[in-house]
Amino acid sequence: MNQEEILQKLKGILQPFVKNQEAFINLTEDTDFINDLQINSANLVDIVLDTEEVFDIEIDNISMEKMVTIKAALEIINIKLSEK
């Protein structure tokens, strides 16, 4: 899976929870799930669970703590994929 494929899959996971569509269209690595995409904080759990399912990885609590931006999410997915 290349980086573009990972990003596209991540966007697919985020999409149903996004409240600010404009920020989603203009998404960058620095895009913040809560402040920019205005995702409800309770839905971050769903995003973590969906990410685990889609990529077949396990996201531990320490990793989950950091999963609040695109950049952090991509880093965590890459690390967990490499550990498989």
Next chain:
Amino acid sequence: MIGNDIVDLALSIKESNWQRKGFLDKIFTLQEQSQIHSSENQNSMVWSLWSKKEAAYKIYNRESGIRKYNPIKFECLVSENGKVVFENHVYFTRTEITEDYIYSEAVEIIGDFERIKNITRPEKIQKKNGIPSYFDAFDSSIRPLSITHHGRFERIITITSFPNEILILKKLKL
């Protein structure tokens, strides 16, 4: 310092399925989960504990400037009604449970509950690292704000310099 969090129960039913496999494990400690499972109204308990954690986190986030998504570490102490503990921090929370919403407020000193004031959206909200405050012309000070909105509901609170009764006396210039 203050923090608050509101959950619109009609919206949470649409947006969140806490019965989903793994959901509770990611957010709640084993003690909290057993409290949820033994509760008569499990849905209400889930969102009550959640809003307490969120309200306490908002205080931590404001004071430390640290942003983390770690609700499981903000532990609601079952035996001590309303207390939320994170590392060496202790927060006190109070929660209003209705059929339509669940609303929690958090403070660090119990007496500060008396200083919480509900306000309507002030004109000039300043945000620093996403943390809101506003300028209070009454005593020319920058006051912290905690803002929460979800679905049909919004609550904005600040903390007054004095307990409310002293503030009223001051306003009346007594």
